[in-house]
Amino acid sequence: MTGNGSASARWRELLEARAIPPEIRAAAPDNPYRHEPRRFAAPEQPPDTPSRRAGVALLGDGGTTLDVGCGAGAASLSLLPAATHLTGVDHAEDMLAAFGAECDRRGAGHRTVHGAWPQVAPEAGGADVVVCHHVGYNTPEIGPFVAALHEAARRGVVVELTAEHPTAWLDPLWSRFHGLDRPPAATYQDAVAVMQEVGLRPDVEHWDRPPRDDVRAQAGLACRRLCLPADRLDEVAAAIAELPPRRGGIVTLHWKTR
Ligand SMILES: C[S@@+](CC[C@H](N)C(=O)[O-])C[C@H]1O[C@@H](n2cnc3c(N)ncnc32)[C@H](O)[C@@H]1O
Structure with a gap:
């Protein structure tokens, strides 16, 4: 690490160091960073997680919700009906x-704002509760990002993250298929250190969520992330089957704003 010693600089460097080397990226048959909406579909019955409990507690008798990096809406849709309107x-x-x-299908009042947070924060406006699930590790400048979540929330914020960078489990496969040693993965503790640096003191709850995909689906995702063609799928699936079981550690970070 060559940073200026701040938690924000350390976070940025940890993320930038894990960028895919340009020569491997250039030869990739598909965008290795692409997310597929169907992988993030909101479950019909939301699981009773610490994140959902924290959101429902902040909403109390009801209130509006802003979902930043909403994907297909799993975070905010899990708060219906306490959430009376979703942005x-x-x-x-x-x-x-x-x-x-999905909001239309469930009859939930909603609005969408297209653009990158925090740049679109003025357009998004405030809400009683702000939720942001599984976005932090995409965000090199996480200090202004979380500060804007805080500013937008009248009652509180709920952030959900994997305990370590979500691609850390692929590191042995980078070594096996590309001969590449990956640098250390950022963890939630690095994110919490940045939050503390911008004056936030989140409550931290730990829990586990097993991987949502079977080995074959994990192999499809791994091929894309590893910049390998789909005809390596069987080989990658066999390599995944040899990995130690994944812990699936998740953290919920939540705090009141007023
Ligand atoms: C891993 S998905 C999580 C989706 C959803 N929150 C969930 O938990 O199912 C991350 C989402 O955040 C979006 N995203 C990442 N960085 C963003 C940013 N700075 N501003 C707005 N959206 C962002 C991506 O497009 C993607 O839809």
Whole structure:
């Protein structure tokens, strides 16, 4: 690490160090960073997680919700009916379309804002509760990002993250298929250190969520992330089957704003 010693600089460097080397990226058959809306579909019956409990507690008798990096809406849709109106922010149009369609299907009042947080914060406006699930590790400048979540929330904020960078489990496969040693993965503790640096003191709850995909689906995702063609799928699936079981550690970070 060559940073200036701040938690924000350390976070940025940890993320930038894990960028895919340009020569491997250039030869990739598909965009290794692409997210598919169907992988993020909101479950019909939301699981009773610490994130959902924290959101419902902040909403109390009811209130509006802003979902930043909403994807297909799993975070905010899990708060219905306590959430009386949902605003979804995402920079991916296909994700926003999936969010809007699911809100329509469930009869939830909603609005979408297309663009990158925190740049679109003025357009998104405030809400009683702000939720942001599984976005932090995409965000090199996480200090202004979380400060804007805080500013937008009248009652409180709920952030959900994997305990370590969500691609850390692929590190042994980078070594096996590309001969590449990956640098250390950022963890939630690095994110909490940045939050503390901008004056936030989140409550931290730990829990586990097993991987949502079977080995074959994990192999499809791994091929894309590893910049390998789909005809390596069987080989990658066999390599995944040899990995130690994944812990699936998740953290919920939540705080009141007023
Ligand atoms: C891993 S998905 C999580 C989606 C959803 N929150 C969930 O938990 O199912 C991350 C989402 O955040 C969006 N995203 C990432 N960085 C963003 C930013 N700075 N502003 C707006 N959207 C962002 C991506 O397009 C993607 O839809």
